Amino acid sequence: MRILGVSGSLRNESFNKALLEEARVMLPARVTMQITDISNLPIYNRDMESDLPVAVRVFKEEIRETDAILFASPEYNRLISAALRNVIEWGNRPEDYNVWDGKPAAIISASTGVRGGARSQLHLRQVLVDLNICAMKGPELFLGDARQAFDLSCKLIDERAKARLKSVVEHLVDWTTKIRSGSSP
Numbered sequence: 001m002r003i004l005g006v007s008g009s010l011r012n013e014s015f016n017k018a019l020l021e022e023a024r025v026m027l028p029a030r031v032t033m034q035i036t037d038i039s040n041l042p043i044y045n046r047d048m049e050s051d052l053p054v055a056v057r058v059f060k061e062e063i064r065e066t067d068a069i070l071f072a073s074p075e076y077n078r079l080i081s082a083a084l085r086n087v088i089e090w091g092n093r094p095e096d097y098n099v100w101d102g103k104p105a106a107i108i109s110a111s112t113g114v115r116g117g118a119r120s121q122l123h124l125r126q127v128l129v130d131l132n133i134c135a136m137k138g139p140e141l142f143l144g145d146a147r148q149a150f151d152l153s154c155k156l157i158d159e160r161a162k163a164r165l166k167s168v169v170e171h172l173v174d175w176t177t178k179i180r181s182g183s184s185p
């Protein structure tokens with residue numbers, strides 16, 4: 001099984017990207033995870049649809065080939081980031097090249113605020129309905145006060161958060177297996 005990690009933060013020392021890195025080492029055997037780089041994607045513009053930029057094609061094929069997606073969503077002004085919204089649009093267009101349809105997914109978030117990005121998760125969940133992405137309902141991980149949860153080299157040191165992240169990853173693998181076998185609830 002292949003999982004694609006998509007972080008909505010472009011920041012080098014992003015806590016959300018760091019959560020994906022932690023998740024990658026928690027995967028069960030026979031499951032791999034690639035973390036995609038979305039920093040080189042242009043802002044979505046319908047005029048580009050007739051001649052898609054290479055970076056967009058590469059991103060879309062990564063989505064198409066993956067079995068599941070793990071979104072790590074920073075919260076900006078109580079919403080998902082512009083970078084995440086941009087890749088959502090590119091994945092969805094052109095109309096006959098929608099690569100999101102039916103993909104199993106889970107959402108995690110880290111924030112320096114106390115709510116851990118919970119509002120961005122709600123916002124993202126709403127958008128995923130429109131894309132027909134099958135978002136897992138739980139367990140959930142909203143990691144607040146992220147500066148305390150990571151050390152200076154962006155390693156997750158909060159043991160409760162680590163346990164919760166492992167649980168999210170394990171459930172995503174089960175969720176994906178169920179959806180792929182047609183036995184999803």
Ligand SMILES: Cc1cc2nc3c(=O)[nH]c(=O)nc-3n(C[C@H](O)[C@H](O)[C@H](O)COP(=O)(O)O)c2cc1C
Nearest residue numbers: 009011014015016074075076077078111112113117
């Ligand atoms: C433009 C901007 C808006 C933000 N808005 C929120 C917010 O609404 N809620 C929140 O919890 N944190 C907010 N933050 C703080 C982010 O949670 C924090 O910068 C976090 O580290 C971003 O994720 P990253 O580390 O993955 O880049 C905001 C940060 C920026 C730069």
